[in-house]
Amino acid sequence: MSLVKFIEFPALGDSRGSLVVIEGNETVSFDIKRVYYIYGTHAGVSRGFHAHKELKQVAVCIAGKCNMLLDNGAEKSKVLLDSPTKGVLIDDMIWHEMHDFSDDCVLLVLASEHYDESDYIREYDQFREAVKL
Numbered sequence: 001m002s003l004v005k006f007i008e009f010p011a012l013g014d015s016r017g018s019l020v021v022i023e024g025n026e027t028v029s030f031d032i033k034r035v036y037y038i039y040g041t042h043a044g045v046s047r048g049f050h051a052h053k054e055l056k057q058v059a060v061c062i063a064g065k066c067n068m069l070l071d072n073g074a075e076k077s078k079v080l081l082d083s084p085t086k087g088v089l090i091d092d093m094i095w096h097e098m099h100d101f102s103d104d105c106v107l108l109v110l111a112s113e114h115y116d117e118s119d120y121i122r123e124y125d126q127f128r129e130a131v132k133l
């Protein structure tokens, strides 16, 4: 599977504006058990710097923009999240970092599991070791 998988969310627009629907097991490929969002990130701050052992997530900037680095251990790719209709899949065992948050950025994340700190790999060396074939 390719490292970067964008998901385009259709906007249901009418004369009043736009509405986007995201449904678990429909728009995204997993059941959504948790939703969180990141906002008010201070200038110059980067976040993430981890991989998840089992968790699958979809991230979308519902306001503003940020860059996300995705890394499967063999290949890295930087993606720009800059639209409320453009999500990106953060699959399990993908090292990810978020950079260059705009002041107005609201990064919404849909997650396949409840929060579990033991699912995180926060050391890059440990991640590289774990993805070695």
Ligand code: T46
Binding pocket: 034, 036, 038, 047, 048, 049, 057, 059, 090, 109, 115
């Ligand atoms: C991810 C990227 C995209 C909780 O208590 N429950 C939660 O559901 C989450 C997501 C976080 N937390 C706590 C853990 C830390 O004390 O909130 C604090 C900040 O979390 P963290 O430093 O992991 O934040 P980021 O922005 O580095 O990473 C977050 C998610 O944690 C992570 O799963 O993939 O966003």
